[in-house]
Amino acid sequence: MIWEPITLEALYNQILRAEEEMNSELQRFWELIKIFPEKWIGPEYGKEGGGFWVVAICGRNIIWYNDIEEGFNISPYKQYGEFEDYRCNQDDLQYPVQSLLTVINFGGDMPGYFAPPQTID
Template identity: 35%
Template sequence: MTIMSFPESQLWDLINDGRDRMSLEQRRLWDAICVPPQEWTLATFGSFWVVAMIGSYVIYYNHLEDGFARSHWNQLGVIDRYGSEQSELEDEVQRQISRIAIGYDPGPHSGPPIAGEY
């Protein structure tokens, strides 16, 4: 496991600020799925803070993109897919509420950076 480069104290600031902005519905789901921050790894990208778990998915803070993202996981401690959504915590929780309401994942979907000139 690589050394976490994003301080947990700053993560807690982001979590607390996000929770303060949540609607009552968002806060209810958040309180059901949140976990104390845990360091998980993502192949070739290093360590990230997982902050919530629901079924086979996690919400984690991507300090490389400066936002929260969601990914599937198969092995505890390992994030399966890189997400570059750059979401606020309450926005990612709202997307989870929408996924539950409609029964499938409508997106948005993102992936790792693609090399090249832009």
């Protein structure tokens, strides 16, 4: 099977489905952080598709769609248009949005995530 990047239309369908599942508090927060989806470059992966779709920005974190793994993720960034950590969670959108809101409300660190395989030296 040959991987093809997700289309903007298919991405919007996923966003719309997730918005239907959000409670009112989460929906209000989502309205504050969401952006019109745009492609950002990530480390190592996704170059074939021109990057990954970023759908929200909150402080120095983004929510982006990993269309290789088919799920939304949170990653930090330093420079607009480039993010730092490749993550491969397979979450629906409402879960990373809720994670950001929880960190804002209660403090603490970002929740755990799945990263690509690492070599052992």
